[in-house]
Amino acid sequence: MNGESATSMSKRNAFLAIAVGAVGGGTVDLVVACVREGWDIPLYISAGLLGMRAVDGGAGIWLLGVFLHFVIAFSAASIYYLSSRRLPFLTEYPLLCGLFFGAAVQEVMNLVVLPLSGLHARGPYHLDGLIRGLVVHMLLIGVPIAYSVRRFARYSKRGLPKT
Numbered sequence: 001m002n003g004e005s006a007t008s009m010s011k012r013n014a015f016l017a018i019a020v021g022a023v024g025g026g027t028v029d030l031v032v033a034c035v036r037e038g039w040d041i042p043l044y045i046s047a048g049l050l051g052m053r054a055v056d057g058g059a060g061i062w063l064l065g066v067f068l069h070f071v072i073a074f075s076a077a078s079i080y081y082l083s084s085r086r087l088p089f090l091t092e093y094p095l096l097c098g099l100f101f102g103a104a105v106q107e108v109m110n111l112v113v114l115p116l117s118g119l120h121a122r123g124p125y126h127l128d129g130l131i132r133g134l135v136v137h138m139l140l141i142g143v144p145i146a147y148s149v150r151r152f153a154r155y156s157k158r159g160l161p162k163t
Helices: 003-037 041-050 052-056 059-086 094-116 127-152
Strands: none
Touching: 003 041, 003 059, 003 127, 041 052, 041 059, 052 059, 059 094, 059 127, 094 127
């Protein structure tokens, strides 16, 4: 295998690792949120960017919320993938690392993203909501991303796929 085809395969596998984790985890997370809280959840996601007036929006604002949800999911998957290039244990122990990563995603959302968003959500948070959010993000975001990165992006130090 020449260097050019190895680089091409590496980019393809990186894209697959990120895309499968983000789309898989993001889709299940969004559907679970909509089933639990109502199908207007994407409007509230849009409100994070546009302010509370977005909650009264139509189909375009709803689609913007879905798009923003997946931007966040792709960002999380990209961070995990890039981190796994320097921290090999992230691909060696995907269940444990995925659970911790999902918890970190939840806390970044609660402590950074939501307070800075147009919703200005700062709590106080209720314990049952915090626990539910942690469990959902650990299982539905962190674990799928970790296993996707393990499945599609494992490389040896020479850049060749591990078998």
